[in-house]
Amino acid sequence: MTENDLLHTLTLQHVPNIGDITAKKLIAHCGSAEAVLKEKKSHLLKIDGIGVYTINELHEASHKVEAEKEMLFIKQNDIDVLYFEDAKYPEKLKHCIDAPILLFQTGNINLENQHIISVVGTRKITTQGIAFCEILMEQLAPFNPVIVSGFAYGTDITAHKFAIKNKLQTIACLAHGFNQMYPKIHKKYVADMEKNGGFFSDFWSSSNFDRNNFLKRNRVIAGLSEATIVIESAEKGGSLVTADIAHSYNRDVFAVPGRVTDSQSVGCNNLIKQQKAHMLSNPLDIPYMLNWKLEEEQQPAVQKQLFVELDTYEKEIYNYLKEHQKQQIDTIALHCKLPIFKLAGMLLNMELKGVVRPLPGKLFEAV
Structure with a gap:
């Protein structure tokens, strides 16, 4: 403009x-x-x-x-401004009635032909939540999604950091103008964020810093993405607001389940119970449910590579599939005594090595 x-x-x-x-x-x-x-x-x-x-x-x-x-x-301050009718304005956000008429941007953001997901959750993320977030980024990395979050304490900054670690583009949606950075302790991540993505805000530099801004910016987090993932949440929290907004936009929502006695799992369990979110126990459910495909050069060979190296667990998985043919991931996990979220990552690595291939119905077979 x-x-x-x-x-x-x-x-x-x-x-x-x-x-x-x-x-x-x-x-x-x-x-x-x-x-x-x-x-x-x-x-x-x-x-x-x-x-x-x-x-x-x-x-x-x-x-x-x-x-x-x-x-x-x-x-x-070299801020880019995206008008809601511009070609460069995020396509999915255009379909949201309450999306900002102006979106302010810094960094090196490229959303063209990209898978985009939002990762949100409690500011009091647990060690289990951090571990799941790490596995999530590692296993989604071959699909090269853009990771969107809010740059806040806890889940947000964890998602951004693991996205950068896995060389994924990541975007933080701010609840204030570019005249400041909140929380201040996260200023040390700004350079890496702008190198690997950047920041969006629809607030002016003169806007008052208000807690309601965080709820307002959640519509941008939800609207940018084809799906929103809630890692952990207490019974109430901003991430649940984001999930509700994404649900109202008719976008997919995923929630990581937890024990009913865990305070930071109550929100996720309720989303699943209320049928507002798919249960996410396996990170690879994301590409499966959203119908993501690997790039052609990343597709596993039809015939397995000669002399491919497998570690001890991979050999056990391969031998089991070779003997029992097509098996569901739950059955493989039970036989090999592996947690499903770890097994899913191993199966993806084996798929990339060309020794197993996925089939409809969450089945796998040896090649």
Whole structure:
């Protein structure tokens, strides 16, 4: 968008009582933010759902003054601005009625033809949650998904760190403008984040830092992604809000189950019980349920490689499948005495080595 378009869009955005949904309605009717600002109030009042209270301050000069200040901040800090009708605006977010009309961006973000998932959860992540998050990133790495989260304590920063460790693009959605970074202790991760992805925000540099901002930004986390994964959650929490928003957008939601006595599993167990989320006990359920395919060069060979090296566990798995032919992952895990989440990773490695192949119905067979 041009500087003139940006200035008028920022001006419209600064008007009280005009949120993203109303702004889109006005722009759709008038053709542009500039046209909205030049339109007579009497004409705007004829639009369904637009009342005097909504547009009362539309022509106040102060809104343009503040918009000019924000434009200066944007230029001085090399911030990219994505307009909701731009081609570069995230495609999945375009389909969300309450998505931001402007999305501010830093870093090296590329969402074109990418699998995108959001990973959220409690700020008080347990060692089990951290371990599952690590396995999740390792096993999804061959599919090269973009990992979205909120840069907060606990699950968020854990997801970002393991994404970077596995060389995956990762995006943090902020609940404040780019004039600050919260929490401050996470500033040390900013450079790596921007190298391996970056940051999104729909807040101005002059926006008040408010706890409600975190709930508002959750719609961006949910809207960017084809699926949202909840690693751990207490009975109440922001990650459950994100899951509810994703569910309302008709996106897939996955929740990692836990023991009923674990306080940080209550939220996940409730999502599953309420049928708002698929139970996620095996990280490879994600590509299976979302129908992801490996790139052609990553596809296992039809014929297994000669002299391929297998470790002790892989040999046991291979010999079992060779003897018993097609078997479900639960049966293999029981025979080989391995946790399913570890076995799933081994089977993926063996698939890439060309010694096993997956079949419909979560079956595997030796090649």
